[in-house]
Structure formats: structure tokens, C-alpha cells
Amino acid sequence: MKIQMMMICAMTTFLFCTWDAGAATYELQDGAVSTYICGPGDYNITFEEGESSGIYIYDKSGATGGGWQPWCIATVGLHQTISVTISDALQMHASYSHYAKITVTPITGIAPPVISPGGGSITVHDPITMSCPGASETRYTLDGSDPTASSSLYTGAFLLNTGNYVLKARGYNLYLYSKVSSKTFTVFPGRCATPEISPAGGLVKAGTKTMVSCMTPGATIYYTTDGSEPSETSMTYTEPLTVNRNLILKAFAKAAGLADSETAVQTFIINLMPPKIFPPGGSFMSGDEVDAVIANSPDNNGEGTIQFRYNYGGIQSAWTNYTNPIIITETSTLEAKVVGPDGESDIASATYTFTMERVEAPSITPQGGYFETAPPEISISCATPGATIYCSINRDVTKSAASIYTGAFSLPVNSNPGTAWDILQPDTSGGFSTSFRVYAMAAKSGMADSATVSRVYVLGGGLPPAQPQSNDGGVTIDDSGSFTGSDGQTYTIPDYTDYLNHRNDLVDDYNNADTPEEQEGIADQIHDLDDDYYNDVNNYYYEYNTIVNPPENNDNSGGETDTGTDTTTDTSSSTTSMTTSVISTAAQSNDTGNGNLLFLGGAAAGTALLPSLLDSGEGKAFPPEDSSNEPESDSYARKVYFTK
Structure with missing residues (x-):
């Protein structure tokens, strides 16, 4: 933009000035002295052309310097440029010349005024302020016209009445001036309430719901989430916002007849997710x-x-x-x-x-099942070379309470022929009447123990029936064979017919099963049924014997009374197997003294022959006495490296 100005001087016919991109060009005629061209500031002065040997530069403040006048601060020769600092006002004089062309360029220039607030809707209570560094004064208009040197002079903050305004302002420094700043205002008597953002910003979890509300009835809320200033073209708030990323939420409210609200700002930072x-x-x-x-x-x-x-x-x-x-x-x-x-x-x-590497689980053959006429021979093997196999019958196997397997063995048969209550007494068909579960596991020094495996073997047609006791020893037994025990409970012989029918049904199911897996499951049920029947009958006889022969009157020679199949006796003999202890203790504690051996079954009777079949003693303790090569459970090699 180019503006031409005519400046009348007392000592010349005219001074021609052109403002263009921050520079003013002057032409001096007949050795004239210019009017005051510009105010305080730093300038570059160029003597472009003319007939003079030099141009005198003056500062109105009367600064001292060379030349024919005491306030001359510098001279500039033809085709030269100098920089000067003016503290008051600049004036130039061409000596011995009829013509000179000089360009004055502000080093810093005059920036356009800054108007605050930056337009939009305000209230009659909001002051308008302006600032213009580098200008000696600021002029403004409120009707949208460009300001001139005679427009309203800004002297300080002012208020506007209700209405619409286009405020334009320009900074002046004598004959130098800035570009125009322009802001549009709509002035209201009051302002809409500033929106409230909840929760407040800061560290939040991903998925946090954020609400924006405004106390002004009927107000519409506009918002942005990228940090930009919201306007009526921004998103309209209608429902809570979900914060799933870092964002800057800005919102303002608008209501009819009121100035727009102030902008509310909250910054949300998602709490960092774990790696x-x-x-x-x-x-x-x-x-x-x-x-x-x-x-x-x-x-x-x-x-x-x-x-x-x-x-x-x-x-x-x-x-x-x-x-x-x-x-x-x-x-x-x-x-x-x-x-x-x-x-x-x-x-x-x-x-x-x-x-540690784990020992392979042992394999037990045959795979278990139902055997009609004779117990099978049991073989156990392990694929891990050098592993020791531990086995037991009718109880879970542990290395400290099991026998070491040394070779194939048969499940026990009748050990006391002719005894009235021996559950292994063959019936008239020659079948055997019991069931067994064989457990096995394997261990080897320097390796983790194997898993425990087991197989169920069902023999014959079931346990023999039990007979109720008589009214001996002061125990009153009713017609059904029931009596009241010392604990006040009623003890009754379980119904043998129900037991046998259930067992026969399971045997039929076993024979008709489609898969080995189904047969194995049914064999488990038969084994459990036998155990339950045995335990019920044994508890009946045990309680009867307790009443007839109280423990304090029963000479057991130090033996211990037991009610179940896992009865054990602490023995100092290293050559006596755990299974032998079970049999000897059960027989000792359940001897009534009148020649009747109480009902034995399951683990007790079923292990009578094991001492001759299994290694009894050596190798039971693990680790062995020489355990120097065994790994310590709490030892660490400390081989953790932190960079690769």
C-alpha cells in the first residue's frame, strides 16, 4: 500500500513523502530544511541522489553533534546510509544544494495496535484496552472507518454501551504510522455463566467420563478437544465426553440476550498404561x-x-x-x-x-478294570532311565510312606481261609470279593518327581454280607440289628441287598461301556462303593467293640485303635514295610478277644501279601542319606542378565 503525503515547509516550496513498506522517501528543494519527519526510534537514513555534498540530521531534543547547528547529530553523504537514534523528533537539512532525495527506514517499525478483548460478545462492564509499542499515540474509530491523525485519541481503557461495533485502530509516530487493527464487538448488558468441567483436568484413567454444564438456563455449550478456541461452529455439547487420550478441553456457553461466556479450559492426561x-x-x-x-x-x-x-x-x-x-x-x-x-x-x-526336568509318569499294566475269576499280575514301568518307582495299594503314594517297586506282583487273595469275617473268602462260584486301587510314582535324584498315576482293579462279585451283632456285653440291639453308640448315634448294618444290586448294575455298565475311558470311570465307582460299604460295616463293629470292651479295659499290648483302612503304627524296624504295619495293627486292635476278627477290607486286608512282593524298607527315605548331590530348594545360581 502506498500513501503520498504533501508537507508544507516554511523554508521550501514543498516536501514530497511516500510511505511504502515501512520506508518514507523525501525530496528537499532549494536547500530546504524538512519539517519534523518522525518521532523517537532507530532509523536507517539513505542519501539516494542530489546535488548536495551532504545532508545534516537533527534531533529536536537538541542533542549535540558536529555541523553548523548545535543540535546536528550526524551527516550522511551522497549514496551513503547511516543509522541514527532519535530521542525526540527527526529533522533533515540539505546543504549547498537545490535538490536532495532521502529515504528514512525505521529499524524496528511500528506494529499495529493490540486490541483486548479480541472481539466477539462482551458486556457493558468489560473494558476495552489497546497497546501499540513504537507509536507515540494511537487513534481509533468505532464505525468501521480507517482511523486518521484526527480520529479519537486512545488515552486508556474505556467501556462500550450495548450495541454492535467495529473498532479500528492505528499507531502514529509523527508522519510514520502502523497498519490498522480491527475487531468487531457485540455488547450485551450481561454475560452467560462460564461452563463448569467435571472432573477437573489432570491425570485420569482412560475411559473417564467428563461432564460440561452451565448455570445459565437455556445456554448452548460449544467445545473443542484439540486446544483450539471454540466458536459457534465447534461441536455442541449434548452428552458426557469419554477421555481416551490426552486432550485439552475448551468450552464456552451462549444464551440469548447475553454475552458469550468466558472459555473454560481443562487439560486431561491419561494415566500411562502399563507396558x-x-x-x-x-x-x-x-x-x-x-x-x-x-x-x-x-x-x-x-x-x-x-x-x-x-x-x-x-x-x-x-x-x-x-x-x-x-x-x-x-x-x-x-x-x-x-x-x-x-x-x-x-x-x-x-x-x-x-x-528341574520331570521324571516320566510310570505306566501300570494291565490298565485296570473288572476281573471275574482271579486278580491280575501287576507290572509297573518308567521310561526315565534310573528312576525309582514307588507304589502302594488303596492309598495315595508318597516316597516316605510307600514301597519301592522291584518286580511284578499279584493282588492279594484270601489270607485267612475259613475266618468268619474275612472279606477275601471265596464264594461258591470261586470268585473273589474285593476291589483295589494301585498307585505309583517315580523319582530320580536331580529331577522333579513324576506325576502320580493309579489304576482300579475290581474283583469278583462284591464284599460278603455282614451279620448284626448279638445283645452281648450290655449292648441293646433291636430287630434290625441297630444299636445306640456311645456318642448317641444310631449304628446300623448297611443293607447288603442294596449294595450288591448297585454293584451288579455297575458291573453291567462296565461290560457294556463303549470306551476304555468309560470303563475306567465305572471301575472307580465300583471301588468307591466297596470302600463305602466296608467303612460302614467296620464302623458298626468298631463302635460295638468300643462299648463291649472300653479302651481302658482292653489289653492291646501298646497297640493303637483305628477305625479306617489307613491305620499305621510307628515302628523302629527298618525292615518292616508300611503295608505290614497296617495289617498287624488292624488285626491287633480289632481282636475282640473271643476269636472274632473284625471286618477287614480295602487297604488292610488287601495288602497281606505285599511284604513278600515289594522291597520293604531300603530306599523309602528320599533323598537318601548321601544327599550331597541333591539340589537345595533355596539355592540360586544368580544368573540373571539385564542386557543382551
């Missing part, structure tokens, strides 16, 4: 190496620093910045988090368990 650890822990074999990789959650958008620490053998490290995969060789827990400038994530963890 991911791969692999996420698990079980590994001793000697393996696991490369643990930690990755930032994609929800963090690359923000934050990953830190980790480890815990193994009771040692916990300090938090360390993660850079490379972590090689893990011992049982340990790895923890990781993401740390940012405004907080940190929850801790992610992964536990790596290193175990």
Missing part, C-alpha cells in the same frame, strides 16, 4: 534361557520411559531404564512400568519359574 512383557511368565526347564522383551503400551502413543526391576532369591533390584531384552535363567519375577513427566503407569509383572 507389555513377553513372554508373560510361565514355567521353564532348568538350563533354559528366556529373552524377556518389554514393550510400551500402544495406548501411550509412544509417551513415557519404560523402567524395570527384578526379584529373585529374595533380592530386589532398583528401577532401571529398559533398553534391551533381559535374559532370565533363574526363577524370578520381572516388573515393569512406564514413567512420564506427569505420572507413571501401574506395574506389570511376569513370573518365570525354572524347574
